[in-house]
Amino acid sequence: MKTALKKQTNDLNMTALWLKNVCLLHDLLIQHSPKQSLDSDELISMTTDLSDLIRSLSDLCIQAYQQLLSITETQLQKLIVPALLESETIAGLSGSAVKLVVSRKRAGSDPRPVGADAPTMASVLRQLGALHTALSCQSLPLSLAEQAFRQMTYLICACALNNLLLRKDMCCWSRGMQIRYNVSLLEEWLRSRGLQAGGTVATLEPLIQAAQLLQVGKKTAADAQAIVRTCTALSSTQIVKILTLYTPHSDLDEKVTINFIRTVQELVKGRSDTQPAQLLLDVRRVFPVTFPYSPPPALSAEELVIPDSLKISFLRRA
Secondary structure (H helix, E strand, O other): OOOHEEEEEEOOHHHHHHHHHHHHHHHHHHHHOOOOOHHHHHHHHHHHHHHHHHHHHHHHHHHHHHHHHHHHHHHHHHOOHHHHHHHHOOOOOOOOOHHHHHHHHHOOOOOOOOOOOOOOOOHHHHHHHHHHHHHHHHOHHHHHHHHHHHHHHHHHHHHHHHHHOHHHHOOOOHHHHHHHHHHHHHHHHHHOOOOOOOOOHHHHHHHHHHHHHHOOOOHHHHHHHHHHOOOOOOHHHHHHHHHHHHHHHHHHHOOOOOOHHHHHHHHHHHHOOOOOOOOOOOOHHHHHHHOOOOOOOOOOOOHHHOOOHOOOOOOOOO
16 A cells, blocks of 8 residues: 555545545454454454554555645645735736736746736636545545645645735735635635535635735724734734735825834734734644544445456355
8 A cells, every 4th residue: 555655646536545445444453453352362462463553554544645635735836826816806906917927026936938827716726626526536534624625725825825925016905805805715615515614714814814904994093903803813923014015006095104003013912912923824834634433334244245357256155
């Protein structure tokens, strides 16, 4: 099984198949562990051998799971920023796309060939859909799928938010609305597949709050209090950075004043901040995974279907 996994490092469906096989074998061994009816010496020997094998299979489960996520992450990395931050999902809301292309080059985003279609939210959802299909085809537990998509939504949130915090051209009212709409498409997709539990949607909260921060009023003391009260998933450093980078969208909009930013800083000091005072999120963060115990139902010999190609017709059903 280890050899098979190594040969399928880029194949999502085959990796899901081997993840299912390893989990199944792991649970079967636990289900059929030796009972106390054996004599003590034989029981100790068998238990020790099985414990080592079960431990090895548990490690292999984690390896297959991480490989599955790695395949999807590789495909998503080049799509996240263009799709969530730069795509014109709401047509005509912001200015010319030429300005975004120039800014992308300055920010170090992956260049695209001239004339190539820019990635959209449909591109992101297509990759997530491939992962969901691979997991569903193998009937892997829903709780495992929720953990996998929590890891994916964290990656999407971290990459998009980090890029937003480093790009002045992204910090305006119109971009905030575009980003919030794009994230809502992702939320709707997750809910439609029953994947909203287990922190999958909650992991997107920092990006949601950053988009809302770009849209709210930023003038009065009441505005400052509302920002501090609602932006609980953002650190004080991130809030101040977004306010500092904020660029007026039109003549009707105004740049955030230094006094307003100082007011927010003072208010933030008074809250019990559960967020670390860091600017960028760790895109390499990995959440621990728990594999649910789900052995297959017991089958009687009469229920087994044995293909003739195996040429074991000489066996008798007990």
